[in-house]
Amino acid sequence: MKFEGISLGLKEFEKEIKVEWKGKLEYEWDCGIALSKFMEGLKHGKILARKCYACGRIMIPPRMFCERCFRPTDEWIELGDEGEILTFSVSFVNWDASRRKKPEIPAVIRLLGTSENMGILHKLGEVGDTLEEVLKNVKIGMKVKAVWKKEKEREGAITDILYFKPIKRRK
Amino acid sequence: MAQKVAILGAGLTKFMRRAKETGKELAFEAARMALEEANMDISEIDCVVMATAPDMFDGVHMKGDWLSDGAGAKRKPYMRSYVGGGSGVFAIIHGWYLVASGLFDTCLVVAEEKMSSCMPHPQGAFNAIYDQFLERPLGVNLLWIFSLEMMRYMHVHKISLETIALVSVKNKRNGLDHPCTQKGIAGEYTVKDILNSEVIAYPVYRLMVSPVTDAAAAIVITSEHEAKRRTDNPIWIEGVGWCLDTSYWTNRDLYYPKYVEYAARMAYDMAGIKDPRKEIHVVEPYDPFAYKELHHLEGLLLADKGEAPKLLEKGFWDRDTKDGIPSCPSGGLLGVGNPIAAAGLMKVIEIYLQLKGEAGKRQVKREVKRGLAQAWGDLMQVGTVVILSK
Numbered sequence: 001m002k003f004e005g006i007s008l009g010l011k012e013f014e015k016e017i018k019v020e021w022k023g024k025l026e027y028e029w030d031c032g033i034a035l036s037k038f039m040e041g042l043k044h045g046k047i048l049a050r051k052c053y054a055c056g057r058i059m060i061p062p063r064m065f066c067e068r069c070f071r072p073t074d075e076w077i078e079l080g081d082e083g084e085i086l087t088f089s090v091s092f093v094n095w096d097a098s099r100r101k102k103p104e105i106p107a108v109i110r111l112l113g114t115s116e117n118m119g120i121l122h123k124l125g126e127v128g129d130t131l132e133e134v135l136k137n138v139k140i141g142m143k144v145k146a147v148w149k150k151e152k153e154r155e156g157a158i159t160d161i162l163y164f165k166p167i168k169r170r171k
Numbered sequence: 172m173a174q175k176v177a178i179l180g181a182g183l184t185k186f187m188r189r190a191k192e193t194g195k196e197l198a199f200e201a202a203r204m205a206l207e208e209a210n211m212d213i214s215e216i217d218c219v220v221m222a223t224a225p226d227m228f229d230g231v232h233m234k235g236d237w238l239s240d241g242a243g244a245k246r247k248p249y250m251r252s253y254v255g256g257g258s259g260v261f262a263i264i265h266g267w268y269l270v271a272s273g274l275f276d277t278c279l280v281v282a283e284e285k286m287s288s289c290m291p292h293p294q295g296a297f298n299a300i301y302d303q304f305l306e307r308p309l310g311v312n313l314l315w316i317f318s319l320e321m322m323r324y325m326h327v328h329k330i331s332l333e334t335i336a337l338v339s340v341k342n343k344r345n346g347l348d349h350p351c352t353q354k355g356i357a358g359e360y361t362v363k364d365i366l367n368s369e370v371i372a373y374p375v376y377r378l379m380v381s382p383v384t385d386a387a388a389a390i391v392i393t394s395e396h397e398a399k400r401r402t403d404n405p406i407w408i409e410g411v412g413w414c415l416d417t418s419y420w421t422n423r424d425l426y427y428p429k430y431v432e433y434a435a436r437m438a439y440d441m442a443g444i445k446d447p448r449k450e451i452h453v454v455e456p457y458d459p460f461a462y463k464e465l466h467h468l469e470g471l472l473l474a475d476k477g478e479a480p481k482l483l484e485k486g487f488w489d490r491d492t493k494d495g496i497p498s499c500p501s502g503g504l505l506g507v508g509n510p511i512a513a514a515g516l517m518k519v520i521e522i523y524l525q526l527k528g529e530a531g532k533r534q535v536k537r538e539v540k541r542g543l544a545q546a547w548g549d550l551m552q553v554g555t556v557v558i559l560s561k
């Protein structure tokens with residue numbers, strides 16, 4: 001059997017006849033009903049979840065309908081800004097595949113007061129600058145607390161929380 | 172009652188980091204090869220299904236329509252299958268119901284991906300799968316979801332990095348025997364080699380990740396009476412299943428892919444399979460990352476939760492196993508390459524070749540009457556499953 005395909009090396013690829021195009025579109029997305037309220041809350045240092053009376057789940061990200069029960073959700077609940085780490089990673093790569101010396105530490109964090117597995121994606125900070133340090137300082141199940149931007153710098157965005165940091169227990 | 176559906180021919184291009192051919196040209200070559208094996212002319216094809224993943228890779232709006240000429244779809248009923256990484260296997264499911272329904276007798280299923288055009292790196296195209304309100308502002312990249320899921324899976328079952336690395340060792344070795352394997356991907360590696368490679372997003376090491384690939388794959392499927400008229404040894408599609416979970420991916424416990432289980436149960440029920448561990452003889456689970464093969468084997472109910480890594484250590488998933496189930500005998504995405512949609516269909520083709528006894532050096536040692544291919548995609552979200560039999 002003969003399999004077709006001409007595989008180009010990087011050098012050959014650079015010499016190829018090519019056409020280039022750069023898309024120059026921008027998007028502005030309305031945050032909608034649930035997330036507009038959530039973002040407004042962030043501006044004031046509050047984290048808001050939404051409760052469904054049918055399944056009892058307290059959900060974050062908040063949503064105006066419960067995708068499990070497929071009915072409208074019922075109530076806003078204000079959460080604290082402490083949570084636990086469900087999982088984390090130590091990333092040395094940027095989106096364009098370039099490398100970074102100091103890692104980023106994305107994590108899925110369940111805020112206390114929400115239902116089981118109700119995590120959100122955010123980042124961890126103050127846990128070290130090398131893989132070894134981070135692995136020493138971070139454990140799944142560990143309690144963390146939000147570190148906020150200064151109030152006047154907040155704009156109603158997820159980045160109003162700079163990162164989450166471990167809660168130091170008193171010895 | 173659905174009519175029975177058979178596979179009559181398959182085609183693949185080489186897997187390449189940078190192909191000279193356009194996506195249309197790649198699709199044409201794979202489609203032509205599949206038609207040749209089926210001994211059919213394009214005029215005998217009733218309808219066409221095409222899988223191709225994000226439009227953003229090509230920078231072409233609705234690229235399924237743009238590529239359709241390369242899939243032989245001109246003036247035919249045509250549909251694009253698209254569930255991200257799950258698309259390759261979803262395409263044969265899609266083709267199956269067009270024929271099983273009795274609407275058509277023949278269908279050409281083509282899968283194509285050309286990732287190398289996207290600059291500076293196709294990984295950038297994947298940023299747009301994250302939630303634009305709450306996730307993208309954090310400066311996401313694709314590797315995050317995999318490394319987060321792998322960490323959770325390892326934590327819940329206490330799996331070591333060494334064990335996960337064994338998946339790369341197995342698949343990169345198997346890939347050495349695949350005639351289409353991408354240059355520099357397959358090879359003889361040790362666990363130490365894998366763990367000496369760069370940490371890109373811990374716990375993911377570079378040699379636990381499948382590469383960027385350009386390639387195409389195609390198969391021809393027909394109804395039972397067309398198949399019996401044309402061949403004495405058709406390979407049958409016995410069961411199909413697919414399932415999409417919520418896009419609130421951080422609201423699920425990532426250690427287990429429930430949506431893969433539901434897709435598998437649908438396919439097992441359709442195929443009349445009661446005990447998949449006895450009745451599935453060879454399997455091609457989706458392995459874009461090393462841990463994902465194990466994760467998917469558990470979702471497919473071929474191992475208890477947390478047991479797939481232990482079976483791996485015992486050689487249960489090896490190609491030459493006598494009493495296990497060979498997994499990714501092709502070499503998979505880690506050993507052959509990962510042209511997203513075409514990778515899934517490559518897995519279906521591997522099961523087809525294994526059942527025909529035409530997998531050459533990759534032919535598994537044990538007797539095979541039935542096999543399964545599975546793909547996965549979107550935001551840790553979709554499972555697609557197909558079961559083939561002699």
Ligand SMILES: [Zn+2]
Nearest residue numbers: 052055066069
């Ligand atoms: Zn509910």
